[in-house]
Amino acid sequence: MAHHLAITYIRHFVTKENEAKQYIGWTNVPIVKQPNVSHQLEADIVMASDLLRCRQTAQLLFRDVVIECSYRWRELHFGDFEGKTYEQLQTVEAYRYWLGDPFRYAPPNGETFTDFEARVEQAIDDVVRRSVSHVVVVTHGGVIRYVLSQYAPDVRPFWEWHVSFGEGVTLYNTKERWRERKRCISLAAVRFKENENG
Template structure:
């Protein structure tokens, strides 16, 4: 049980989609998950939030069927613009794609979102969490969002691409509300895994 000044935030990556399995970029592409597994867990949340995209909403309803779920576009993945729905193999010869891979801070996907725009949006989403008077919030979101948050706020300092975030799993970041508001790294973290029910 957390005291009032503590705020734990659990970030969960949505369950896998067909497009994920085919290694397509699907930032803002609105696609469903492959299946709705029956899972058991002991997570108790004061608030459940999710990206407004279908795959995250589906995952949230599977995991927290008895909660009111708040949806927000701010928890969306990076908008990949013209790269949406395409794979590395389809894009590797495209000059704009190579520029973006080499320097994603300077370059954005054509008709997509810059890294700065993405980060600003996610930080606004975090603000919406840390100014609530609660002790545990669950956020169902996307791999890129969780990697960004871990690279910025995990107690273990690693760059963005060094964080592995499996589909249907997550991580809880433990911190004080004041440290969250000051954007200080968390005090500790723990992996979150869900056990699929044997009868499901």
């Protein structure tokens, strides 16, 4: 008998560094504002990246729930590029190499894409081992792009996926298929409605 497991991935709310288009992989910064949003999501477990922007987003969306935090759900570590913008980096040789092939080159003092992938896969393993049917993960844009490029029903490369700040996607699959790393059966967008009163 198939055991269904849906995983909803939500991208954290925006930070001022996001607005300034800075690389902030492991930089620990807060969200800009605390939107008052409503949703119908019910999860057996809510997980989040341990970085502040994800923890704050998770606490706003799931006010009375204990959030399980893990570094494994973090964004790629951008090393020497952290806190900088394209304009500041465009003449840096290492940056041009990385932009040309980010799957092959790592930012100086940063994380390789292979290490990033392995970390996210370990986080998925942790979810699949649980006796649950729906898990929500509040995480980062790069993590969601990676998951969609690997597990969405339609095959598209990493850079062709995009989820806006404060939005998400639910991947529906069976535990067995997750264990075997098979693509999901279906996918649905998740959007939150901002409450007008308060």
